[in-house]
Amino acid sequence: MAVCAWCGEAIADDGGRGRPRDYCSRSCRAKAYRARKATAGRAPAPQTRRPPGGGRPVPVDPPDNAEGGGPHLSTERIVAAAIALADDEGLENLHMRRLAAYLGAGTMSLYRHVGGRDELVDLMVESAMGEEPQPDPVPAGWRAGLEYTARRDWGLYRRHPWILQHAMVGSRMRWTRNAALDGERALAAFDGLAVPPEEQLRLLLIVVAFTQGIALIHVNDVELTRKTGVTAQQWWDREGSHVNPELLADLPRLSSAFRKPRPFQLELDRQFEAGLKGVLDGIGALLVRYGAVLTS
Structure with a gap:
């Protein structure tokens, strides 16, 4: 059964008439369009990924455009988009298909940069906790x-x-x-x-x-x-x-x-x-x- 590329809900069978639908409703289609428009034209982020446990950043392969990755897909952009979605809709509503729609990418193209949802959440936590650099020096007393x-x-x-x-x-x-x-x-x-x-x-x-x-x-x-x-x-x-x-x-x-x-x-x-x-x-x-x- 087909599922909506935005919300992940099942799409009712239309009896095989015409091209299969990507979205369950006009509302989801509009949300996906606004998300793609909001992220369009952003500067490309460095094509590296730092493991959740620390260490040197590791290179990642450039996205396959034929797979729907888009010219600027990177680990950093994926993580930033995931944080924005989680802030907006809660982490329980974050899944790879919706994130891909938000980015205007193919779902499988995300797996070039993150191994799955658990790793993505680790990277989101790492990014969020790094928003405010550690103080230097630390507060005295x-x-x-x-x-x-x-x-x-x-x-x-x-x-x-x-x-x-x-x-x-x-x-x-x-x-x-x-x-x-x-x-x-x-x-x-x-x-x-x-x-x-x-x-x-x-x-x-x-x-x-x-x-x-x-x-x-x-x-x-x-x-x-x-x-x-x-x-x-x-x-x-x-x-x-x-x-x-x-x-x-x-x-x-x-x-x-x-x-x-x-x-x-x-x-x-x-x-x-x-x-x-x-x-x-x-x-x-x-x-x-x-x-x-x-x-x-």
Whole structure:
């Protein structure tokens, strides 16, 4: 059965009349056309690919135009397009056929540059985490170092919500070179302090977990907006509050907290800053217990 070159959905059989259709609807055809137009005429990127684990960039063969690769298809362009699609539609909706349509290329031509979807996601994470170069020198002092880590991650999750849900949360995270460099720089916050390495990891995890936890509120809102077409502001303007006042009639503490309905998720930057201060205050107290002489 034929499938749509944009969304991947099955195309209804038209009884064999005329040329087989590439798209399931006019909407998908229009999206593919706009995507090809948006990427047309871009300068060619270097024809190399850096392995996810680091090392020297490796050359890749130029695309086969007869295969639909186009004159400017490269690993870097494929990865950039994949990130744009994931930012727009979520990583769960990213597949090679849709990506090829976005690039105006043949699906099989992508495999000249990436081995498959798993490798593509690794390259996307590597690229996204390299958008902001590591600071040189690193922030001085434990608090400045951990603050930088939290704000760097917060910015990353705001730019690329998919990276949190699908690539960064869990004990089985797939490490890339840029992720490893980020971890090394983050642990430098504890340089000069008498804190065992395993405790450094535990304290860093507290900061990372806080940042990821509050970022999940943002990520969930992005997902709901994409699925429903209703933004957070529109939802709050319509609903006023997500808590039924009758439900809180005999719950004075919650009633007081929600007395003035406000869109909590629209204040996330402020909540993040306030929460980070409390987390770092607590880590400072723990460091003192370890006998660390704190200068910042």
